[in-house]
Amino acid sequence: xxxxxTNKIVGNTGTxxxxxxxxxxxxxxxxxxxxxxxxxxxxxxAAEKRLVSSGPSGIRLQEVAADVGVSxxxxxHHFGSREALVKAVCSRALASIHRELIEAIRxxxxxxxxxxxxxxxxxxxxxxxxxxxxxxxxxxxxxxFDAVDVRLADVVDATHAMRKVKRHEKGLEPKTREDTAHVVxxxxxxxxxxxxxxxxxxxxAGLEGDDAGPRFxxxxxxxxxxxxxxx
Amino acid sequence: xxxxxTNKIVGNTGTxxxxxxxxxxxxxxxxxxxxxxxxxxxxxxAAEKRLVSSGPSGIRLQEVAADVGVSxxxxxHHFGSREALVKAVCSRALASIHRELIEAIRxxxxxxxxxxxxxxxxxxxxxxxxxxxxxxxxxxxxxxFDAVDVRLADVVDATHAMRKVKRHEKGLEPKTREDTAHVVxxxxxxxxxxxxxxxxxxxxAGLEGDDAGPRFxxxxxxxxxxxxxxx
DNA sequence: GTAGTTGTTGACAACATTGTTCATAGTGTA
DNA sequence: TACACTATGAACAATGTTGTCAACAACTAC
Numbered sequence: 232x233x234x235x236x237t238n239k240i241v242g243n244t245g246t247x248x249x250x251x252x253x254x255x256x257x258x259x260x261x262x263x264x265x266x267x268x269x270x271x272x273x274x275x276x277a278a279e280k281r282l283v284s285s286g287p288s289g290i291r292l293q294e295v296a297a298d299v300g301v302s303x304x305x306x307x308h309h310f311g312s313r314e315a316l317v318k319a320v321c322s323r324a325l326a327s328i329h330r331e332l333i334e335a336i337r338x339x340x341x342x343x344x345x346x347x348x349x350x351x352x353x354x355x356x357x358x359x360x361x362x363x364x365x366x367x368x369x370x371x372x373x374x375x376f377d378a379v380d381v382r383l384a385d386v387v388d389a390t391h392a393m394r395k396v397k398r399h400e401k402g403l404e405p406k407t408r409e410d411t412a413h414v415v416x417x418x419x420x421x422x423x424x425x426x427x428x429x430x431x432x433x434x435x436a437g438l439e440g441d442d443a444g445p446r447f448x449x450x451x452x453x454x455x456x457x458x459x460x461x462x
Numbered sequence: 463x464x465x466x467x468t469n470k471i472v473g474n475t476g477t478x479x480x481x482x483x484x485x486x487x488x489x490x491x492x493x494x495x496x497x498x499x500x501x502x503x504x505x506x507x508a509a510e511k512r513l514v515s516s517g518p519s520g521i522r523l524q525e526v527a528a529d530v531g532v533s534x535x536x537x538x539h540h541f542g543s544r545e546a547l548v549k550a551v552c553s554r555a556l557a558s559i560h561r562e563l564i565e566a567i568r569x570x571x572x573x574x575x576x577x578x579x580x581x582x583x584x585x586x587x588x589x590x591x592x593x594x595x596x597x598x599x600x601x602x603x604x605x606x607f608d609a610v611d612v613r614l615a616d617v618v619d620a621t622h623a624m625r626k627v628k629r630h631e632k633g634l635e636p637k638t639r640e641d642t643a644h645v646v647x648x649x650x651x652x653x654x655x656x657x658x659x660x661x662x663x664x665x666x667a668g669l670e671g672d673d674a675g676p677r678f679x680x681x682x683x684x685x686x687x688x689x690x691x692x693x
Numbered sequence: 694g695t696a697g698t699t700g701t702t703g704a705c706a707a708c709a710t711t712g713t714t715c716a717t718a719g720t721g722t723a
Numbered sequence: 724t725a726c727a728c729t730a731t732g733a734a735c736a737a738t739g740t741t742g743t744c745a746a747c748a749a750c751t752a753c
Contacts (some may be wrong), residue, residue, distance in 0.1 A: 694751080694753100695752100695753080696747100696751100696752085697749100697750105697751085697752080698728100698750085698751080698752095699750085699751100700747105700748085700749080700750095700751090701744100701746100701747080701748075701749090702745100702746085702747075702748095703744105703745095703746090703747100704737085704739100704743100704744085704745095704746105705742100705743080705744085705745105706741100706742085707740100707741085707742085707743100708739100708740085708741080708742100709738100709740075709741100710737100710738085710739080710740100710746080711736100711737085711738080711739100712724085712736080712738100712747085713734100713736075713737100714733105714734085714735080714736100714746100715732100715733095715734095715735105716731105716732095716733090716734105717730105717731080717732085718729100718730085718731075718732100718736075719728105719729085719730080720727100720728085720729080720730095720753100721726100721727090721728080721729100722725100722726080722727080723724100723726080723727100723750080
């Protein structure tokens, strides 16, 4: 769309020789040359950092390029357009999130200690890599977001099946699937929320200390377990 | 900082007369003139809509001006700079949030039905006006955010005092303030989170229907109450 | 009516950002 | 070594955004 007018071709070479001999005192600036694959990987890595810190709309070609140590046309060369880069980095991040969450959830088989471990693992997946922030950015900006097929429904179903068995063993009356879904949603909201603003919330509530986060999640584990298995 | 060089003064009037007589076929475009106060109010109102939908960094002077129906220098005239406008609209939104939350929380005195009403009121305050999104934007972008002195600690203290009395009346052993704080933080995370992506989460968990949100919050009320008063 | 005050606006400048072009540098291959 | 191929970067173009300025226009005071 841009540059519709005619283009005067000047052809100023890198080691320009405007007048005659000198003026070409520029160091050739040794170029590093990577194969396309590793170049794309480096760019995606840098772009993901920007995605975490500034969101999709905060990704700037020049900043990403500078982070990698290349010029911004190189980024465009490898991705075609800024939008394609954003889409690529979002897809990559979402796929990574999906993988991490599946991994974190799969390890749990409904045990008491394992539920705690699972919550910590999920929180860790959302928190350390900043992927919780990515999910929140995408939710706020209304990006496609479709790829977040973490399918809470699957988590609900798995949890509900385990819950049914456990309650039957204990002689407790069964609970509805909706109840289980509410438990899962609450856990998801709590973990995602605290991965974004957990520290702020906790200190704002008067809970100082480095272990305020773990203590809150341990407490959350007990509440969820009591809701799942109790009464 | 801009325009440091000399400024060639051309002084082309609105009804320009370049050559001689004609070419001045422009309607004078009847200006509307407001007093500074209402102009500022209109601009802030338009800017807040942009704040909710696009976040602080998504506020554009020209867009805000177009929404109001004025030119963008008018916005600059009233606020000095874009940054000042952003700061003003954020302060206004945060003050509004603070007021709404205080109002929503104050109505509750620990009763069972009143806790439910309070949660609904808080959720409503965060959801309908988009103020939950504002809080999340500010948290993600790391804006000053200081004005969010909703002071969860105060809510915790009030809740804890009521809780102590109630548990004593029931003959239950007292709970720690940390436990109360955890309950409040969980409620805050759940309400704020669901105000931003509640619909997404619920449908993703397999909970369809228009009343999925109210039903989840009603369930949350029971869980919180059971934690506060139970055992 | 005249003059002063002030909200308002078009034109412009400076800068940022995205995208394009093309010569060059680096890599692999015959 | 000669050649093809491709990643790279400097220069450029186009557009968007913020900020400046002088003049205009509406209103008030006299």
